[in-house]
Amino acid sequence: MPTNSKPPPNPRRFVPTDKSQAKPAPTPASPPTTPTTPPTTPTPRLTLYRKTLRYLHLNPTAPAARHRTFSNLLGDFLYYFLAAGLALHVFTKNGYTLGQAYGISMLPTIASFGDWLLISKTYRHGRNCHVGDVVSFRHPVNTGSYNVKRIVGMSGDFVLAYTPEEGEGTMVQVPEGHCWVVGDDLKWSQDSRMYGPLPLALVTGKVVAKWSSWWRWPEALEQGLRDAVIEDGDVD
Amino acid sequence: MSTVLTSLRRYRRTLWHIALPSLWVTASAIFINDNIMEITSVTGDSMAPTLSPDQDTTGRSDYIAWNKWNANTSVKRGDVVFFGLPSRPEDTGVKRVIAVEGDTVLLDPRRRPKNGNANGGPDVPESKSWDAWMGRAKVPEGHVWVEGDNWRKSKDSNWYGPISRSLILGKAMAVVLPTEKFGSKPWEKFNTRTRVVRTQVDTRTDLELLDALGPNGTV
Numbered sequence: 001m002p003t004n005s006k007p008p009p010n011p012r013r014f015v016p017t018d019k020s021q022a023k024p025a026p027t028p029a030s031p032p033t034t035p036t037t038p039p040t041t042p043t044p045r046l047t048l049y050r051k052t053l054r055y056l057h058l059n060p061t062a063p064a065a066r067h068r069t070f071s072n073l074l075g076d077f078l079y080y081f082l083a084a085g086l087a088l089h090v091f092t093k094n095g096y097t098l099g100q101a102y103g104i105s106m107l108p109t110i111a112s113f114g115d116w117l118l119i120s121k122t123y124r125h126g127r128n129c130h131v132g133d134v135v136s137f138r139h140p141v142n143t144g145s146y147n148v149k150r151i152v153g154m155s156g157d158f159v160l161a162y163t164p165e166e167g168e169g170t171m172v173q174v175p176e177g178h179c180w181v182v183g184d185d186l187k188w189s190q191d192s193r194m195y196g197p198l199p200l201a202l203v204t205g206k207v208v209a210k211w212s213s214w215w216r217w218p219e220a221l222e223q224g225l226r227d228a229v230i231e232d233g234d235v236d
Numbered sequence: 237m238s239t240v241l242t243s244l245r246r247y248r249r250t251l252w253h254i255a256l257p258s259l260w261v262t263a264s265a266i267f268i269n270d271n272i273m274e275i276t277s278v279t280g281d282s283m284a285p286t287l288s289p290d291q292d293t294t295g296r297s298d299y300i301a302w303n304k305w306n307a308n309t310s311v312k313r314g315d316v317v318f319f320g321l322p323s324r325p326e327d328t329g330v331k332r333v334i335a336v337e338g339d340t341v342l343l344d345p346r347r348r349p350k351n352g353n354a355n356g357g358p359d360v361p362e363s364k365s366w367d368a369w370m371g372r373a374k375v376p377e378g379h380v381w382v383e384g385d386n387w388r389k390s391k392d393s394n395w396y397g398p399i400s401r402s403l404i405l406g407k408a409m410a411v412v413l414p415t416e417k418f419g420s421k422p423w424e425k426f427n428t429r430t431r432v433v434r435t436q437v438d439t440r441t442d443l444e445l446l447d448a449l450g451p452n453g454t455v
Contacts, residue, residue, distance in 0.1 A: 056253050086263035093270060125325040140400035141378035143308050177323040201320030202402055 014068040094121050105189035115212050119205040126200030132224040134207040141195050149191050153180035274302045275412050278330050282384030286423050299413035302406030316408035316423045322396050331382035331392050340433040341373040341381050347394045362395045
């Protein structure tokens with residue numbers, strides 16, 4: 001192991017305070033006095049080059065002493081809090097986010113209360129979304145509200161405009177740049193059957209997993225598409 | 237391999253003290269860009285001559301600073317807004333808000349969708365849906381009607397209908413480039429010719445009406 005591998009000095013580190021010394025605050029109302037002994041070596045002129053070196057902490061001299069005062073601790077807390085906040089914003093906007101779901105429109109897939117959904121933001125604007133995906137989107141009518149529904153038709157697909165077995169069975173073609181979202185609980189869901197096709201620009205992400213209880217692992221949502229079955233209600 | 241590691245160790249301090257500030261700058265810029273202000277260029281001539289008037293001749297487009305703080309909650313008639321396009325989710329558009337929810341837009345016949353220039357051309361499929369409004373388009377709840385200032389060459393709500401207010405990402409704050417127009421707001425002096433029947437009732441008059449109705453709810 002090389003012996004000169006010291007970690008770089010953290011400029012925020014504290015020096016141990018020596019309790020026998022006086023406080024570092026300057027004494028008030030003391031007139032400036034000339035030094036009794038002149039300095040032996042002349043201090044070097046602070047050129048711009050040396051100021052840059054000092055700012056970048058590239059000169060080998062140790063940084064100024066930093067005592068563990070309340071304001072310094074508060075400054076550290078704010079520094080790391082701000083850094084964590086900015087990093088979290090970048091991550092939740094472009095990566096993954098957890099959101100709590102409430103409402104009965106996606107039963108039985110998502111419980112009416114208490115489920116946490118893991119939303120992948122890499123699917124925002126409908127990128128790589130397919131029929132059967134559960135997506136979260138900004139509501140087209142209630143501005144500011146975020147909803148979660150399942151895509152049953154992408155651009156160009158023909159979908160049933162209303163509930164099956166209700167209405168005349170009209171089909172509509174989903175226009176370009178839009179999708180048709182329907183909740184899993186058809187009876188109690190307000191979705192594209194009411195407000196029409198959803199612009200894909202409103203889609204913020206895809207729900208990849210749900211976390212129903214904290215003692216269980218998150219489980220992935222089913223894809224939602226099943227093979228068509230022929231229901232024969234006749235009694236033989 | 238060991239030489240790489242030793243040189244990395246030697247420059248670790250410089251990397252740490254240069255990489256860390258650049259991470260701060262990047263993360264802050266991303267946060268400000270997403271939540272507070274974004275600067276984009278306005279391409280296309282649907283908003284000429286208000287914005288990007290010289291684009292066809294010189295190729296220079298205007299750069300606008302957009303206010304993204306609570307952009308889709310406080311949208312008023314006359315605002316120039318920046319929104320995700322309904323037909324192309326990855327692209328954005330810049331238009332002016334003409335009517336908000338509840339209003340009825342009296343459609344301008346000059347803005348009827350047609351293929352070709354303003355002097356007329358064959359119909360496009362959007363012409364039929366424009367005709368279906370029968371001259372009066374009621375803006376539904378949570379939506380706005382947007383139009384470009386250049387009626388000759390604008391694909392706006394006359395083509396794709398009223399857009400959801402959730403699509404709006406930002407409101408225009410000021411022009412940034414070109415430098416001669418820095419800080420100006422050239423869109424404020426524009427008067428649209430499209431007529432709008434406003435139906436938003438003040439909250440104050442609603443309460444006065446309720447007071448006038450009396451305790452039984454009838455006048």
